[in-house]
Amino acid sequence: MFKKAKKFPLLMTTLAMTVVLAACGSGSDTAGSTDNKLSGSILAVGSSALQPLVDQAGQDFMEVEGNEEITVQVQGGGSGTGLTQVADKQADIGNSDVFAEEKLDAEQAKTLVDHQVAVVGMSVVANKDVGVNDLTQQQLVDIFTGKITNWKEVGGADQKIVIVNRPASSGTRATFEKYALGQSAPELQGSIQEDSSGTVKKIITETPGAIGYLALSYLDDSITAIKYNGVEATVENIQTGEYAVWAYEHMYTNGEPNEVVKAFLDYMLSDDIQKTYVVDLGYIPVSDMQVVRDAEGNITEK
Structure with a gap:
């Protein structure tokens, strides 16, 4: 009886540790984790000006360890098309060179969440x-x-x-x-x-x-x-701000993004992308801007 009593707590401790470890691996939002592989598909549609950056980042994102079961598709068609499709839930991301308020009616624009990834x-x-x-x-x-x-x-x-x-x-x-x-x-x-x-x-x-x-x-x-x-x-x-013809590059989602889309948007804002492709492809990191512009076009210093 004494020997059996010693084994029982050990078994329960092992099971408890297993449950805790499993729980720790199931709530992560970080793509690429070997403990929690993400899977799914992402469709980003819209701006052809933003397309080269999103396309390149998407290719790299799919090759990150843990993202092998994610598919990223990038299509052009213009900012208006991207905004309309994400508002209608036909696309996961609407790529746009303009604020949603400039292309959609107020009610549609309110449903979208703006993620500014470059200038x-x-x-x-x-x-x-x-x-x-x-x-x-x-x-x-x-x-x-x-x-x-x-x-x-x-x-x-x-x-x-x-x-x-x-x-x-x-x-x-x-x-x-x-x-x-x-x-x-x-x-x-x-x-x-x-x-x-x-x-x-x-x-x-x-x-x-x-x-x-x-x-x-x-x-x-x-x-x-x-x-x-x-x-x-x-x-x-x-x-x-000396040269006035510029715009933010927006990646809009319909409401807050799901786990897979959020992982990709986080990757777009990571140093891996911002300090390489954003600069190499002729865009400007938002963090490097000395001025800001609102939806009406007004430019002010940060």
Whole structure:
């Protein structure tokens, strides 16, 4: 009897420790834990300006130990599409260059939770042969409203201006019109409209006289980045607020995210992403900004 009595507490202690250890491993929100593998799928839809960053981060996220059973799918379609789909619960994340209030009605916008993951600068870009590298706000307004139709009118080559615009659902277009033009631009006859930033860049590269606008992450030597009111679109100028054509990159969820989506959003804000891909792909970490901007467009110092 005495020997059996000694074994019984030992067995109960072992069982209790097992239960405690199991409980500790079941409540973690941290993706990648070997004690608590997450599984599921994430669909992120919207901004093509944000797409390269989310796509790259998504690929890396799926390779983190413990995330092997998570699938991340990233699609473009424009900020309006992303916001609409996340509001309708057709997507887990709505990627957007604009605040939800700028695209959705007030009731829809209230249901969404904003996760700001980066800042994106927008630059006016043109074909390399136009002969212009600086435009004022008024000159841009006149070009995008059809009052100026030849580059020679702004000191460039004697060449017809070809506008490459974005669709109405595009957050890049909304940012450009709000902060560069200060007004909406009409759909002009003869202009080209493309949804993908990559396609816009290709068209401008190949089309004589073409002008459009792209996120800084798409800029390279194949196109001319045009100064705005004499100010170059650089990271430093955006951080200080000297260059005005920029926006936050939002990843909206419908209500608070579930465990799997939260793990991905946390990963987007981790040093692994913020100090590598955010910078390397031409975005700016939100933490590096010296100014803040509200939904009305007002810029103030932090």
